[in-house]
Amino acid sequence: MGILDSKVPSGPLAEKWTKHKNEIHLVNPANKRNIDIIVVGTGLAGGSAAATLAELGYNVKTFCYQDSPRRAHSIAAQGGINAAKNYQGDGDSPYRLFYDTIKGGDYRSREANVYRLAEESANIIDQCVAQGVPFAREYGGMLDNRSFGGVLVSRTFYAKGQTGQQLLLGCYAAMNRQINRGKIKSYNRHEMLDLVLVDGKARGIIARDLVTGEIERHSGHAVVLATGGYGNVFFLSTNAMGSNVMAAWRAHRRGAFFANPCFTQIHPTCIPVSGEHQSKLTLMSESLRNDGRIWVPKRLEDAEAIREGKLKPTQLVEEERDYYLERRYPAFGNLVPRDVASRAAKERCDAGFGVNKTGEAVFLDFASAIMRYGREKAMTSGIKEPDEHTVRELGEEVIEEKYGNLFQMYEKIVDTNPYKTPMMIYPAVHYTMGGLWVDYNLQTTIPGCYCAGEANFSDHGANRLGASALMQGLADGYFVLPYTIGDYLSYDIRTGKISTDLPEFEVAEAGVRERLEKLLSGKGEHSVDYYHKKLGKIMWNKCGMARNAGDLQEAIDEIAELRADFWENVRVPGVLDNMNQELEKAGRVADFLELGELFAKDALHRNESCGGHFREEYQTPEGEALRDDMNFKYVAAWEYKGEPKDAVLHKEELKYENIELKTRSYK
């Protein structure tokens, strides 16, 4: 087992979690009142963990860089949340959700964790409905479902195109209830700048009050990191502007192993890049692939004419269009998993069939869905022989009800009407499957430091299925951590309050100050954004949708060089002891400049293609990913040793006892 013990309980897969819950230690209610827990990040994972831990009786302190917990980026999730409820009676079960998730992740996730996730999924929906989350319903009053990529059942619950918002507001409400009771103290506009270890255990954090600039010490008996993903290492991504890796990276530097950093999800349906000043990319929910058909022109000359504005997409008839996903993957069609859909779009655009000015876009077309829904609506409305105009109008109404806010968002950004002309989309960085390595209890390699949600690596392997991020965040926070953290804390009931006057806190605070002052004393050649954009270009061009050994080696060298340049020449205006957004950004980009190199190093060492990690050297003659289970069926967990180039690899071998390893096929 080596240094990495996954602590997966023994016994049959379906009984592991129940058995584990029965066997782990509990903390009695009186003792919980004497135990402090720090939760960093207040998205779905952090917010749900904080609310539940406080409800159990622990004293919880939450930290978020936003001005309110309600603004965490979970809020931007659109399409839905999976749960094995089988309300549709279409053959769903926890096992099938488990199977789909393992397969979707291209056999690089841990069986026991994923099964637990599938097992808890139904519970989440019950919980959220009880909390007043207004999921979409049918006319009979029952909950509605939709389909997502990579599966053959309808198990996705949704609240229009704002599912993440509604689930997060549910967590936020649960937190508010505990804040009102005095069980949670929330520190908003605060950023964690270091993790403090005492006797090898996580015992607190150093945080900066982003309003006053004050550096603060906070202690606790355990620290939960739920700080999201690191997609912003690419500069342009669908993440929020403030999303960052700092908390996870600081923990990594203190001893938490970082697992599979190269596993990044490039989401197929985002609004294409429009210009040089673009600051972020906007996702169009995967749910659109339920009804939208993806295509490019069949003939190169048509693609060229469209690019030059001489031809409109609506002028091309069916036979002149290449619905390439339907052609290549007839079984799943437009609903193949994200990694497959993204690579297929890139393949067509690289071959010259792209349809926007830069040649980096494909069409997502709702015309046939509009007509199909329109005919159905005409029937149910008693219109016997509707003309085409009526059908179209009725169909547009149905589409508006389903995706109205997404269509509106598209129109505001792109300035064209997606009801009349097909949307243009292109893949963009969206989610990171990699993250801090955790065991079955969600504990990192630092005792007392837990990691939940997107920030950990555990459940999605090399590719995450749509509508599974929300599920994981809430399962971790509501139903997993409250048990497993109690087991750890049961040994801490006699510890008493942790003093922030301990030398460990003093040393950590001094380190944080020194780092911030160093950032403020750069030579002032270039802004933080200058470096961030440069890093993003390296990452996108050399560690993006397709990677090869040569490019990755170059990326490693270039990032190391850029990092040295940054520390020498960055310009951060303003002072330490006042609000200073440039200083905040500088700290985050400094960490991205380290993570980016480890990312490339991880991608270089993994000589196979799996999920979102596509190495050009390892593909089938048809251009599909070629996995190497003989040599790479493991989690790559990196130990910090100074420079990223010195990071040491530890392997957690993955065991598949319940699922047979297969080549993933969506044909």
Place this chain on the structure above:
Amino acid sequence: MKLTLKIWRQKDAASKGQMVDYPISGIDGDMSFLEMLDVLNEELNNKGEQPVEFDHDCREGICGTCSLQINGEPHGPDRMVTTCQLHMRKFIDGDTIVIEPFRATAFPVIKDLIVDRSSFDRIQQAGGYISVNTSGHTVDANAIPIDKHDADEAMDAATCIGCGACVAACKNASAMLFTSAKVSQFALLPQGRVEAEDRVRNMVRQMDLEGFGNCTNTGACEVECPKGISLDNIARMNREYLSATTKG
């Protein structure tokens, strides 16, 4: 595009602020309003001046972080969008654009264009929740059927992003639209009915304590709301409040 920006600059909460003029050029219609401010900040930074601090995060109109009073309107001239989704194609070459923070006693300025909206959090903490434990052992999600119309209406109210545009638009700086959206969401659902009376009393009390003004039904909040939250919610909250307070 060439533009003149008139921007509110204020060092911190204790300092006095003032409007400062900034000419800017090379602005493209496809840029978002905040990307235009990014360009300005890069220029200021290059000149060794202090960049303008403003709140923003998701930049896709859902987190509610961005604010800004643009030419006197919260989130600017376009309808049904937040500032981050406002695009420069809504302006024309030569325009002067006045950019201020949201103004309200209950939203004190922290720095430049950034205000403190924690009063909104405290209103939610006073009762914006259903008192159910999060341990997951509740009834099956389909055990209580909910009328689709009620569920849809609850959803419409629940889409409030808590940005504060309603307060900034109101001549009384009232938070009625914000508060009523949450009161309505839960009042419309069977799960929320149980403690509806306590909820509305507590949230309204907190709203008043925070120093928000009263509602005089001008409807400016609804017009400026980037999510189209309806005035009907205020009417519903008034009914709920009346019923809760007269029952004693």
